[in-house]
Amino acid sequence: MHTAKKNAIDWNSPNALEQLAQHIRNPLETIMNVSKNGSMYDKQRIEQILFSSSKEISDIVEDILVKAKTNALSLTYHDRPDIFHIYESNENVRKMCLGELQPQKVAKKDQDWLVNLEREVYGSIRQEYLDLNELSYKMAISERQLHRKILNLILLTPNKYVRILRLHKARQLIDSYVQQSVSQIAYTVGYRDVHYFSKLFAEQYSISPKQLLDSSR
Template identity: 25%
Template structure:
């Protein structure tokens, strides 16, 4: 049980499965603090009390046990508790969201008249959502030997029920909020530079190992492989108009021989042979 907002304590505390981490907060009256979601979406609900939330642009709202708050990754909000407040938070793994979105289709998504901005989604704890919360919480405190398996099943059901609403769907699938998609966008836009994976992971509040693992799970290859393949893909186009040295330097390779080796390993011919093939075909 947590009584302050502290990332180090969050890592140590809570119940974690493959798909979700469950955090339980018992916050005292007049507690105030900055709340972050870091690299995962968070589903926040209140058991008792209420929270006063202030967004980065100074917009304010209050929510209680009748509501849930859905925050995308890398969010930062300020929260004030004027009464003793107990809260339950589900940190939703990106792989969970990805799997549910991959396996389901909603051609006609219901649009409810709920408060929405690109920074958060405030919904109501009713019907299936309320049952999902109860199922996950009860499984987390049970002595059932397969409770982690059950929690992950209930977590999939929660995400499934959330994405029935177009507003919640937009929050969960928003590519600009997903840390891996942020990384892909950064890599694609900076493919001509030397990209430091450790520094990129730090910018996303992730360890290098966790970042690499999550990246491979979603993309299908490690970041270093993605960067290499992306550079070589771009090289194919540049080699049509530039010489090998210019292309290598332009893609951040100071060692020309190394660039040639990577190119040959992937395409089975050297960059120069590739250029000759293009010339001969014309």
């Protein structure tokens, strides 16, 4: 039986609500399971499980209240593009860029544009082939302009950019226990070839998704 990792929610992530729901659902499912199958446990064990699960939920609620009071919590898309955080925290991603990315020098309007672009990518992330022409249409620019703008702003080709976001989403799914198998994770982020997905994931995170998934159990 899994329990939520304390402080594992990335509050700045586009899927913070999804992570939050999963972290609350885990202890709730434990409580419901004990209530349904109480005869399987002695009274002391039931009390321990109920207390532990209730404490998890209480800690999450407390964390939400603290962040809300300090204006540090946003459960919508954050003003700062995910790609900046990914770049700053991942040496392998930095090596994929055609030069040194300097997020602090990217204008606010361009950051907003990148946030909207990420929203479109995440919204279509289950698609095996993300059509760049369709993506450019949603962003109200030509495909050539899309290619040039992504390259100018984050020093990546659109295909590499989309791949990085797919694998970033996969990492979040593992960290937040949303999926329980490598194949499920791969399909969720648009990869039908699980071996290829695992290869790309290892290149980006220096660990295979299976190893990471096993270590989180």
